[in-house]
Amino acid sequence: MIACTIAGSDSGGGAGIQADLKTFQELRVFGTSVITALTAQNTKGVHGIYPATADFVKDQLNAVIDDFDLKAVKTGMLFNAEIVETIVSVMESKEIPLIVDPVMIAKGGASLLKEQATIALKEKLLPVATVCTPNIPEAEVLTGLTIKTEEEIELAGEYLLNLGMQCVVIKGGHLAGKHAIDTVFIRGEKPFKMKTDRLKTIHTHGTGCTFSAAITAEIAKGKPLKTAIIEAKKFVQLAIRYPLNIGHGFGPTNHFAYQEHRGICDVQVI
Numbered sequence: 001m002i003a004c005t006i007a008g009s010d011s012g013g014g015a016g017i018q019a020d021l022k023t024f025q026e027l028r029v030f031g032t033s034v035i036t037a038l039t040a041q042n043t044k045g046v047h048g049i050y051p052a053t054a055d056f057v058k059d060q061l062n063a064v065i066d067d068f069d070l071k072a073v074k075t076g077m078l079f080n081a082e083i084v085e086t087i088v089s090v091m092e093s094k095e096i097p098l099i100v101d102p103v104m105i106a107k108g109g110a111s112l113l114k115e116q117a118t119i120a121l122k123e124k125l126l127p128v129a130t131v132c133t134p135n136i137p138e139a140e141v142l143t144g145l146t147i148k149t150e151e152e153i154e155l156a157g158e159y160l161l162n163l164g165m166q167c168v169v170i171k172g173g174h175l176a177g178k179h180a181i182d183t184v185f186i187r188g189e190k191p192f193k194m195k196t197d198r199l200k201t202i203h204t205h206g207t208g209c210t211f212s213a214a215i216t217a218e219i220a221k222g223k224p225l226k227t228a229i230i231e232a233k234k235f236v237q238l239a240i241r242y243p244l245n246i247g248h249g250f251g252p253t254n255h256f257a258y259q260e261h262r263g264i265c266d267v268q269v270i
């Protein structure tokens, strides 16, 4: 099975292209990549960004699509509106499932998406997406809502589904409480929640990239949407639960954990 990630490179290896390819590999999917930007980054922050031209992003994507039978494609850091629009122009005519992680701001605070690009992402990319995986601040930007309560999560989910996607996963990592709860909206189905313990850790660099890459890998393997999303939640939960404790800042998650500890992760589906 072959998947592709369209994202930024994280020199620190915990997020972006590197997190996505490691996740694909652990889930036994062959990973291809389209790099939108190079970041000089480590566990302490983003120290520089060097974007690719939109034309070169297109060259990479066409090179991959022309040669491989891609079963799923994901996007992460897209940086500017030209890159967003280029991806739309290539992907809109394809029947390949597209998972959009609407990456906006790194956990350290650096902006990974320009303001104009947020509009392009919402108005052009999301309507051609299959799945979108916003965290709470991203869902707030995309919907214009303040999201604190369950009702507001429901409203945000419905709003985003109405942009044309088949599925929206609103991630609860940024909320408070004893549990980390993600809410999943699939068109035509009753929404459900995935609940795990909220782990006390600073090693959450790249959690969103890892989660969306795991969804992409499971979809590439042909899993139904709901099964793919639940398995991906297990993958990211184990990756957070067994940190590598490397770097001097907010460390990466552990992509080895799923294969090493599989079967012992409880994700409550409610």
Ligand SMILES: Nc1ncnc2c1ncn2[C@@H]1O[C@H](COP(=O)(O)OP(=O)(O)O)[C@@H](O)[C@H]1O
Binding pocket: 134, 135, 136, 171, 172, 173, 174, 180, 181, 182, 196, 197, 198, 199, 200, 201, 204, 206, 207, 208, 209, 211, 233, 236, 237, 240
């Ligand atoms: N401290 C934590 N304990 C357990 N799960 C977490 C924790 N932080 C984030 N997660 C989970 O990691 C995934 C990524 O979530 P989140 O951190 O909200 O996204 P992002 O990395 O895009 O900001 C979600 O499934 C979320 O529930």
Ligand SMILES: Cc1ncc(COP(=O)(O)O)c(N)n1
Binding pocket: 007, 008, 009, 010, 015, 016, 017, 039, 041, 076, 077, 103, 105, 106, 107, 108, 112, 204, 205, 206, 207, 208, 209
């Ligand atoms: C290249 C790249 N892509 C995505 C993220 C987001 O990850 P996080 O929100 O964990 O900082 C990042 N920091 N760098």
